[in-house]
Amino acid sequence: MASFCNRCVGTTARLAARPQRSPAASQLAVASLSTSAIAQAGAKKGKPAKSPVKRQGGGFSKVKVGGAQAKQKAEAAALAVRADLIGPEPDLSGLHEFTNEVTNEENVGRPTRFVTQRWDAISAFGLPRNIAKEFARDTPTTVVRESTVAVIDRISKPSNPSSKSNRILLSGAKGCGKSTVMLQAVDSAMQDGSVVIYIPQAINLINSSSSFAYNTDRQLFIQPALSALLLQAIQTANKSVLSSIKLGHDVTIESTSAVGGSTSFAAGDGLDKLVAAGAKSEALSVPVLEKTLEVLGSQTEVNVLLAVDEVQALFMTSEYRTPDYTLLESYALSVPRLLLDYISGRKALARGTILTSLSFSSPRYLPTLELYTGLSGALASPVPLTPYDHVNDYHVAHAKGLEVMNVMEKLALGEAQGMMSIWSKKGVVAQRKFAPQDDWPVVVL
Template sequence: MSGLLPSLGRALPSASSSRAAAFSTSALVAAAPKMGAKSFAKKKSPSKRQGPSPRVKVHRLKLTSNLARPAPDMSDLVQLFPESIIAENTAKLSVIPRKTFDVIQTFGLPAKVDKDLTLGAPATVIRQATLDIVKALENGKDGDSKEARYMITGERGAGKSMLLLQAVSYALESGWIVFYQPRASKWVNSSSQFAYNEEKMMFDQPEAATDMLQKLLSVNRKTLSKVKLTEDVVLSDATVKKGEGLDKLIDHGLKEDSDTAVATLDAVLNVLSTQTQFPVLFAIDEVQSLFCTSKYRRPDFKLLEAYNLGMPRVILDLLSGAREMKRGAVLTATALSQTDVLPSDSLIKGLGLPIRRTMHAYTPIDETYYNYANSGIKRIDVPFGMSGHEAVAMFELFARKGWTSNSEYQVSSFIAFHISPVMLSSPVMLMCSDYDLGSEAIRRIEAPLGLASEHLHR
């Protein structure tokens, strides 16, 4: 019995401990003991090496980017020389001569076709519209620019920028003095300095004028050196003597500060307007941006109209005939991919373009823009969609360059052909079903795409 007391005392709490429990601020109820970290720890057995580590198997990477592919061989294609732009070469692939393309790159390229022309050879398709534009330039090269003022218009993706580029290539190869601006929206997007000219009552753009002079000289130096000044030209700190070449005038202007560039450009344009040795081409893409309110602001924070800025005013005067060249042409193109500078209502009404939005008697029309547009500019309307043979040539280009169906340029081209991009998996079937192309055209597109002839008969 006495042996049970110690064990019973251990099992039952004492009175003092009970009282302490009643006034305790912490729970003394026995909780389940926490499992120590060691409870689930597994004993790690030391790793045993059995000889050298096995080698990692290296797989060869397969690069699918266009940048990783070798440049396609385009040596068999027609070179886009003036004598090649003939009816017999319509709907054929051609390549802009490398020397000429390098010169064009001095001016820059349209944003939409920049990547596609610089990857591999600068290939393009000679279209019926190409022949029409070249014929218009050829007919006007010996006459007054007032009779050769053109605007290439058409739906988005119709190929207007490429047609303008082909015309520039033709003019350079034919000995014209050429100025090409592929992105006219830069003149109105408030990206360069401007200053008010009290004498002209408009805003000069010295940086843009300098850029224009530099490119004009870089591309046409040899030809400009043959155009002689007929009188002395006084710049800010120098006088260019009568009999000097026009290239010397530009050189002097570029040596001075940027403000002198504006006066130099005016003098250069005056000389180009009166000389008759060489035809002069002003080629402007995104021209619709010159018929809109600009992003520049006056000191009172009101937005400036494009015709109040120096560079747009030069082109608007040439395009409207307010400034004439005795020998030359002005060729422009609209670019509907520039959604922030779509054609204004004034341009649409003045040029008679298709109306894309509701216009009524109270639609605001800027009279100045309207008069510029309604000045006798000749429209060159590019049809929406290519002929069947022209489309085949484009597919051949896609195949040669290895472009996939998600290529931005290819997708936009499908839209221009009235073709759905999902049809790329069977382009030959598409061509055969939509057009009467003939076996030779079928073989042209079938071979580079690697399609078997049985695809045609499924």
């Protein structure tokens, strides 16, 4: 006790010996050292304390004034700094536009650029992850390849117009350009006036990133938000073509919401009206998407291209779970089930093509044994199937009938020269001139 009293007396003496601060200095010390929001608000006159707000995930946080604006300014400043370091955007106007006139064997290796209007229409569906990163700031460019010519010839001049005979699967090693060839095919179909339905990331259909609910009428789990987004993309990319396709009879769409209700369309209405209704209302989106594909499948006036990248995701167990925490198969979800109806041939487009592509970019979503088994040896499995392996017969049945088209792993000499030409124009490599550029035929539009 004595030692404690001596320490108190010594401390009091030292404090008394210090010079006394003015009231203003005391307030400044409190404002600069205190971490309390209330103390800071009291020290700064005229600025009320920031009230806590409830977070969605629980807990509280301070209200941030101008946080979004400050973040946008910081990102803009960072982009400006990077732009100054990188330099001006390269002038690629000299490159020929990617059109159907250049997709022939004589132009293999020719460097081209996508037309801005069609590129924006394709982007409404989204883009594959690697391509979206590559062309985030640069002009979208591409090179005509032998695989490009083969795929576009196949979808533009099919031996049988029905999609039952035109179900194609693009395969090849990782990074060989399957997604780019599919993009070229989608662009080519748009030039021909076809209706295009393009799904660049099929993994997003099964990775539990969108809302879902069980529907007793359909006896499957519906994805209304995902269906509405797909209808919005279809409407944006095919606006003029959809208006020319007319409904052959009166159509009534029943709402999938708990409230119920229905919407009717008269015979002779454009298909664009039906698509617009589903794009605006999630309660109508699921049946509208089904009806849209049904109408497109029955008409024979316009070509239809259904292109699905990362298609292996439709042949596996999804990340969605039932209320008892059981994982759902992909075919138990409305959007994958609808796509599988056409990919498997259960339903067909009277005048159309199904173009799918594998992706090996995500180790978690690699092609399954069921897919390899359904292709009946057309695609070599990296792991042999043994009697002890369990396969889902439904997935196997969905894969049967797909025609495998391989995309060349290595670039041909002319294709490599075309890529080097683009990279030199973008400043990625040193400037080089390649002789094959002078030998390419002149295209007259």
